[in-house]
Amino acid sequence: MSSLPLTGTLRRAGTTSAGRLGPLGVTCAVVIAVLAAVAVFAPLIAPHDPNALDLLHPFASPSPTHPLGTDDTGRDLLSRLIVGSRTSLLGPLLIVLLSVSLAVPLAIWSAWRKGPVDATASRFLDVLFAFPGVLLAILAIAMFGAGLPAAIVALGLAHLPYIARVTRAAALRERELPYVDALRVHGFSGFQICWRHLLPNLAPLIIAQATVSFGYVMVDLAAISFLGLGVQPPSADWGVMVASGEPAILAGHPQQSLYAGILIVITVCAFTILGERLADRDRTPGR
Amino acid sequence: MRIAAFITGRLAGLVATLLVMSFIVYGALYVAPGSPIDTITGGRPLPPKTIAAINAEYGFDKPFLVRYVQWLGNVLHGDFGQSIVFRENVSTLLASRIGTTAFLVAYAALLIILFGVILGLLSALRKGRADTAILATTTVGIATPSFVAAIVMISVFTLTLHWFPAIGAGAGFTDRLWHLTMPAAALALAGTAYVARLTRSATNEELGREHVDTARGRGVPEPLIIRRHVLRNALIPITTVGGLTVAGLIAGSVVVENAFALNGLGSYLVTSVEQKDFPVVQAIALLLVAAFVVVNTIVDALYGLIDPRVRVTGGDR
Numbered sequence: 158m159s160s161l162p163l164t165g166t167l168r169r170a171g172t173t174s175a176g177r178l179g180p181l182g183v184t185c186a187v188v189i190a191v192l193a194a195v196a197v198f199a200p201l202i203a204p205h206d207p208n209a210l211d212l213l214h215p216f217a218s219p220s221p222t223h224p225l226g227t228d229d230t231g232r233d234l235l236s237r238l239i240v241g242s243r244t245s246l247l248g249p250l251l252i253v254l255l256s257v258s259l260a261v262p263l264a265i266w267s268a269w270r271k272g273p274v275d276a277t278a279s280r281f282l283d284v285l286f287a288f289p290g291v292l293l294a295i296l297a298i299a300m301f302g303a304g305l306p307a308a309i310v311a312l313g314l315a316h317l318p319y320i321a322r323v324t325r326a327a328a329l330r331e332r333e334l335p336y337v338d339a340l341r342v343h344g345f346s347g348f349q350i351c352w353r354h355l356l357p358n359l360a361p362l363i364i365a366q367a368t369v370s371f372g373y374v375m376v377d378l379a380a381i382s383f384l385g386l387g388v389q390p391p392s393a394d395w396g397v398m399v400a401s402g403e404p405a406i407l408a409g410h411p412q413q414s415l416y417a418g419i420l421i422v423i424t425v426c427a428f429t430i431l432g433e434r435l436a437d438r439d440r441t442p443g444r
Numbered sequence: 445m446r447i448a449a450f451i452t453g454r455l456a457g458l459v460a461t462l463l464v465m466s467f468i469v470y471g472a473l474y475v476a477p478g479s480p481i482d483t484i485t486g487g488r489p490l491p492p493k494t495i496a497a498i499n500a501e502y503g504f505d506k507p508f509l510v511r512y513v514q515w516l517g518n519v520l521h522g523d524f525g526q527s528i529v530f531r532e533n534v535s536t537l538l539a540s541r542i543g544t545t546a547f548l549v550a551y552a553a554l555l556i557i558l559f560g561v562i563l564g565l566l567s568a569l570r571k572g573r574a575d576t577a578i579l580a581t582t583t584v585g586i587a588t589p590s591f592v593a594a595i596v597m598i599s600v601f602t603l604t605l606h607w608f609p610a611i612g613a614g615a616g617f618t619d620r621l622w623h624l625t626m627p628a629a630a631l632a633l634a635g636t637a638y639v640a641r642l643t644r645s646a647t648n649e650e651l652g653r654e655h656v657d658t659a660r661g662r663g664v665p666e667p668l669i670i671r672r673h674v675l676r677n678a679l680i681p682i683t684t685v686g687g688l689t690v691a692g693l694i695a696g697s698v699v700v701e702n703a704f705a706l707n708g709l710g711s712y713l714v715t716s717v718e719q720k721d722f723p724v725v726q727a728i729a730l731l732l733v734a735a736f737v738v739v740n741t742i743v744d745a746l747y748g749l750i751d752p753r754v755r756v757t758g759g760d761r
Contacts, residue, residue, distance in 0.1 A: 283461075284461065284464050284465075287461055287465065287733075287736070287740065288465065288468070288733060289692065289694070289695030289733070289736055290695070291695045291696070291698060292695045292698070292732055292733060292736075295698070295714070295717055295729070296469065296472050296725070296729055298717060299472075299473060299717045299720070299722070299725045300472055300473065300475070300476035301476070303717075303718075372587060376587075376589045376634075379591075380589055380590070380591060380699045383589075383591045383699065383702070383703070384698070384699065384702055384714050385718070386714065386717065386718075399591060399592060399595060400591075402595075403595060403598075403703070406595060406598050406599055406610075407598070407603065407610060409603065411595065411598075411599040411603070414595040414599075415596065415599065418589075418591075418592035418596065419592075421589060421592055422587050422588050422589075425587035425588075425589075426583060426584060426587040429583075429586065429587055430583065
């Protein structure tokens with residue numbers, strides 16, 4: 158890098174990152190780390206095969222062999238929740254990655270070029286914004302059939318405007334800073350300035366927005382699976398588990414739906430709170 | 445005069461957006477793999493003559509743009525074509541279901557506006573413990589998907605307390621109100637929490653303004669300050685975001701109707717997707733998206749009418 162002053166508005170020197178997240182933010186980060194570890198090592202942690210039937214012991218009460226009991230076909234609930242964390246977390250992750258990888262270049266480019274490029278991009282975002290995510294996903298599923306891929310692409314597109322708008326607004330402010338002019342005078346190309354200087358300075362904000370988006374996207378994707386249009390049973394997935402446990406609720410066995418539902422709420426809470434904390438941390442006072 | 449120009453502008457935008465939406469909805473299903481003829485014939489091999497007859501009947505043999513314009517023209521006359529599965533007019537099939545969805549969304553909207561604003565005001569004006577409690581509750585509320593709220597409500601209010609029925613939409617106004625209370629509450633939960641949060645921050649922001657200090661200094665009684673100086677200004681962001689949240693309920697109803705086995709547009713949309721009944725999917729998707737866009741535009745226009753600054757500057761949101 159050069160010796161130019163590269164401090165953007167979004168970067169602040171100071172206390173450690175953990176200190177500025179506050180105890181609640183740190184707790185959320187820990188919860189997310191634990192969930193991620195569980196998802197990665199799921200097959201090693203799960204005490205039973207998540208799909209092993211035991212038709213003689215449906216709706217078993219919690220016991221040492223089945224710490225959370227069993228479902229209507231005698232499958233171990235704990236194992237299904239553990240293995241279910243994989244699609245439940247991987248799906249939203251892919252959606253957010255897709256959104257970010259499309260939205261960020263589009264936003265920075267249109268903020269950099271301004272004029273007609275920016276206007277066209279903004280109209281495009283407005284149209285996407287006007288299409289509710291869940292509906293877009295259902296339409297995509299009507300086209301390509303039920304399953305995760307269609308839902309992920311559709312939700313990725315539907316959440317693109319949220320990330321793009323925040324990034325564009327920040328990029329518009331950032332490009333007016335003196336260090337960008339300095340880089341231009343030194344003969345750096347627009348692409349170099351965007352890629353090597355604007356993007357790193359905007360990264361904290363993008364990460365914060367992506368973290369919040371993860372939470373919202375997870376709700377949408379779980380809803381699609383709940384409707385029977387996303388992850389297909391008998392695969393263990395939290396959204397699917399809420400749906401397939403629903404008939405048993407009226408028979409007095411709400412455990413499966415409740416546990417899966419509570420896990421979804423905890424995960425979404427952790428992501429949205431952490432995302433808000435990250436955004437607060439990167440917000441310079443007085444702006 | 446200026447207001448008329450403002451409204452005309454918004455209306456033109458609305459028509460343009462609706463056209464794009466209708467094109468997306470129609471085009472998406474047009475390019476979908478798998479021919480609709482297979483759905484009609486159930487995949488049986490048929491003589492070419494029969495297939496040609498079906499093509500002519502449903503208009504499958506015409507070019508895309510012609511079919512789109514034809515479809516759009518029919519839609520504007522309230523004709524959404526024929527259901528492939530039921531061989532019945534889509535409009536007839538939808539007419540019996542639209543009431544449930546409209547009732548559900550209106551009910552949920554009412555709950556959101558009522559409880560969202562009350563909780564938010566309570567949180568901002570009381571401070572202290574009430575504020576902390578409401579803040580914590582709304583954080584969890586925002587993160588709770590409607591279908592999770594649904595199963596919790598069914599287990600508590602149907603199974604344990606026997607207060608509300610878990611399925612069905614009911615007949616007649618009172619019965620319907622009773623049947624749709626839980627679905628509307630499940631649908632409204634996240635939005636209520638969100639509007640409460642927003643009301644809280646908007647009110648807090650206004651409370652810290654200099655004009656409020658000035659009013660206090662002039663000796664204006666506190667209730668009047670809250671009503672005239674704080675609420676009036678805070679209402680601007682509350683109307684906008686509250687309106688957008690209500691618009692979001694239209695898509696959210698799809699999930700809630702399935703959770704409570706309600707016979708509305710949303711549950712029919714999911715069934716039609718599973719059955720590949722494309723004319724029905726197109727019709728419901730278009731109706732829901734159009735309702736969403738229309739509500740958004742109304743909110744946008746209201747925002748301009750409440751806050752004259754938007755009309756002058758064209759709105760810098």
